[in-house]
Amino acid sequence: MSNSTQINEDISAKGFSIEPMKQGYGRGLVEAGKLYENVVAASSDVTGSTGTEPFAQAFPERFFEVGIAEQNLVAVGSGLAAMGKMPFVAAYGAFSPGRNWEQIKTTICINNRPVKLIATHVGISDAPDGATHQMLEDIALMRVLPNMTVVAPCDSLEAAKATIALASYNKPAYLRIARDDTTVITTEKTPFEIGDAYVYRRGADISLIATGRMTRYALIAAEQLYKDGIHAEVIHVPTIKPLDNETILRSVAATRHVVTAEEAQINGGLGAAVAELLGENLPTPMIRIGVRDRFGESGHPDELLKHFGLTPHHIAMAAHHLLMDHSKHKH
Amino acid sequence: MADTQKTYSLPALEKKANEIREDIIKMLEHAGSGHSAGPLGLADIFTALYFHILKHDPKNPDWPERDLFLLSNGHCAPVLYATMAHAGYFPRKELLSLRQFGSRLQGHPERERLPGLEATSGPLGSGLSQAAGMALALRLDKQQHRWIYVVTGDGELDEGNNWEAIMLCAKYKLSNIIAIVDRNNIQIDGPTETVMPLESLRDKWEAFGWYVIEIDGNDIDAVIDACNMAKAIVERPVVIIAHTVPGKGVDFMEYDFHWHGVPPNHEQAMKALHELRTLQGKIESEHE
Numbered sequence: 089m090s091n092s093t094q095i096n097e098d099i100s101a102k103g104f105s106i107e108p109m110k111q112g113y114g115r116g117l118v119e120a121g122k123l124y125e126n127v128v129a130a131s132s133d134v135t136g137s138t139g140t141e142p143f144a145q146a147f148p149e150r151f152f153e154v155g156i157a158e159q160n161l162v163a164v165g166s167g168l169a170a171m172g173k174m175p176f177v178a179a180y181g182a183f184s185p186g187r188n189w190e191q192i193k194t195t196i197c198i199n200n201r202p203v204k205l206i207a208t209h210v211g212i213s214d215a216p217d218g219a220t221h222q223m224l225e226d227i228a229l230m231r232v233l234p235n236m237t238v239v240a241p242c243d244s245l246e247a248a249k250a251t252i253a254l255a256s257y258n259k260p261a262y263l264r265i266a267r268d269d270t271t272v273i274t275t276e277k278t279p280f281e282i283g284d285a286y287v288y289r290r291g292a293d294i295s296l297i298a299t300g301r302m303t304r305y306a307l308i309a310a311e312q313l314y315k316d317g318i319h320a321e322v323i324h325v326p327t328i329k330p331l332d333n334e335t336i337l338r339s340v341a342a343t344r345h346v347v348t349a350e351e352a353q354i355n356g357g358l359g360a361a362v363a364e365l366l367g368e369n370l371p372t373p374m375i376r377i378g379v380r381d382r383f384g385e386s387g388h389p390d391e392l393l394k395h396f397g398l399t400p401h402h403i404a405m406a407a408h409h410l411l412m413d414h415s416k417h418k419h
Numbered sequence: 420m421a422d423t424q425k426t427y428s429l430p431a432l433e434k435k436a437n438e439i440r441e442d443i444i445k446m447l448e449h450a451g452s453g454h455s456a457g458p459l460g461l462a463d464i465f466t467a468l469y470f471h472i473l474k475h476d477p478k479n480p481d482w483p484e485r486d487l488f489l490l491s492n493g494h495c496a497p498v499l500y501a502t503m504a505h506a507g508y509f510p511r512k513e514l515l516s517l518r519q520f521g522s523r524l525q526g527h528p529e530r531e532r533l534p535g536l537e538a539t540s541g542p543l544g545s546g547l548s549q550a551a552g553m554a555l556a557l558r559l560d561k562q563q564h565r566w567i568y569v570v571t572g573d574g575e576l577d578e579g580n581n582w583e584a585i586m587l588c589a590k591y592k593l594s595n596i597i598a599i600v601d602r603n604n605i606q607i608d609g610p611t612e613t614v615m616p617l618e619s620l621r622d623k624w625e626a627f628g629w630y631v632i633e634i635d636g637n638d639i640d641a642v643i644d645a646c647n648m649a650k651a652i653v654e655r656p657v658v659i660i661a662h663t664v665p666g667k668g669v670d671f672m673e674y675d676f677h678w679h680g681v682p683p684n685h686e687q688a689m690k691a692l693h694e695l696r697t698l699q700g701k702i703e704s705e706h707e
């Protein structure tokens with residue numbers, strides 16, 4: 089079964105540390121602020137809820153509060169970057185990039201300034217607030233922009249590592265992190281490099297390719313599939329763009345079956361990116377787990393994940409479905 | 420660098436502005452698309468900026484001590500390019516490449532294509548935001564002696580992003596920002612006061628915490644004086660509401676909003692150049 093020693097050994101165990109990703113971002117940003125004098129931060133009246141507060145307290149002169157003004161937030165970021173600063177500008181994903189996509193395109197991407205856009209409360213994680221505050225379209229919105237890098241860590245430890253890595257990354261980038269408590273599945277030793285995908289579990293029958301919090305669910309699904317006699321490989325994709333084509337193609341060439349999983353619209357997200365890669369290079373039967381072209385609604389996060397089919401069970405069922413289909417064709 | 424620029428006399432600057440207008444007409448006619456009225460109306464302001472006010476070095480566009488200039492209403496690129504060419508950033512002959520495939524002179528300014536541009540612009544309303552970010556960075560780096568000039572259109576002020584930035588500049592007292600509003604009273608669909616009334620524009624900026632100077636934006640001397648005064652105002656950012664004549668210098672374009680977003684055809688260009696060369700009939704023979 090699993091031969092990965094990179095992450096916590098039993099991801100379904102109780103008692104794992106649980107922490108909102110924004111706290112990882114906050115720790116990472118303070119650390120980055122100590123490492124690099126040019127790191128600055130801004131927020132649009134969501135300093136506390138985006139995890140920016142520790143930085144604002146540690147470096148008050150390097151933090152800027154722009155008020156509820158997300159268009160201004162990112163364009164101010166562009167101006168700061170123009171003068172050699174490394175700005176981290178944070179808001180809820182629903183508003184940035186939800187409100188300000190054009191400013192991101194023009195003042196950051198065409199202008200090619202290394203602003204770091206931090207989007208919190210993504211996916212359905214702003215669950216009780218309902219459809220308007222749940223950001224499911226952000227991967228598609230950011231992935232389509234030339235010059236943009238898209239990063240989606242799976243827990244707070246990885247969020248911290250990603251933040252520190254982004255602080256010396258001289259290109260525009262987008263970091264998406266969930267609102268609520270997230271089980272920590274990585275360890276201090278788990279590697280993270282911008283642009284790399286990681287095999288968290290080896291298996292020869294099917295590739296489960298996941299990003300963000302869904303990576304943990306893919307691992308749990310793989311455990312379930314193992315009991316059913318199916319050996320699933322689990323690939324964690326913390327960088328959705330640029331996609332780690334090599335790692336994905338190597339895995340899929342061996343397994344020839346793919347399930348992708350993400351807490352986002354399936355249109356334009358990780359599943360779409362993988363489908364584009366495979367469609368052009370290695371056409372493969374696949375199922376995308378994600379929100380299927382509909383808006384969210386209020387509820388408890390667990391209720392909503394179940395409602396939208398974003399659970400380990402759904403991932404495992406998709407794997408069964410693909411493998412059954414395939415065996416039917418073979419015989 | 421700036422010191423040597425101050426040797427231009429006022430008549431020399433006025434002559435320069437007229438030459439820039441002639442180049443704008445030639446560029447637009449050749450390109451076959453682009454904006455006429457705004458660039459012609461802004462020629463005096465740009466001449467004052469690039470030949471007298473700005474501390475810059477066209478041969479060293481990245482000079483770390485330079486002042487910063489941002490054109491927020493990127494569609495006025497023709498006056499920016501023509502002025503930059505006259506100032507020595509690139510050869511004047513390149514001006515005819517405006518909007519052509521492979522040109523450094525994109526339809527709207529793209530920073531990475533042309534040395535000397537501080538920002539990419541086109542979509543309206545975010546120049547002041549970028550200036551605010553630059554000013555905050557300059558403050559951190561104790562570089563507040565460097566001035567940031569931002570030209571915005573008046574119609575552009577319809578965009579909410581401006582007012583977000585206007586509030587931020589006042590909050591942080593970014594007094595090394597000097598905004599210049601091209602108050603030419605026209606936008607694509609018609610007069611600004613019909614499309615979306617801006618008045619009282621002075622009161623709006625003042626209410627948002629800015630110091631306001633109003634001038635005739637086609638008077639180069641007034642532009643220079645206003646910028647000098649703006650530099651003397653501390654604690655508050657300054658906006659110069661520059662009343663300009665859209666299409667300035669070409670009789671059949673002046674004040675007519677239809678010329679906002681279209682270029683002259685060949686016949687109109689010839690007529691416009693004749694007017695510019697004779698200063699609208701004030702002198703008899705055409706100069707070149």
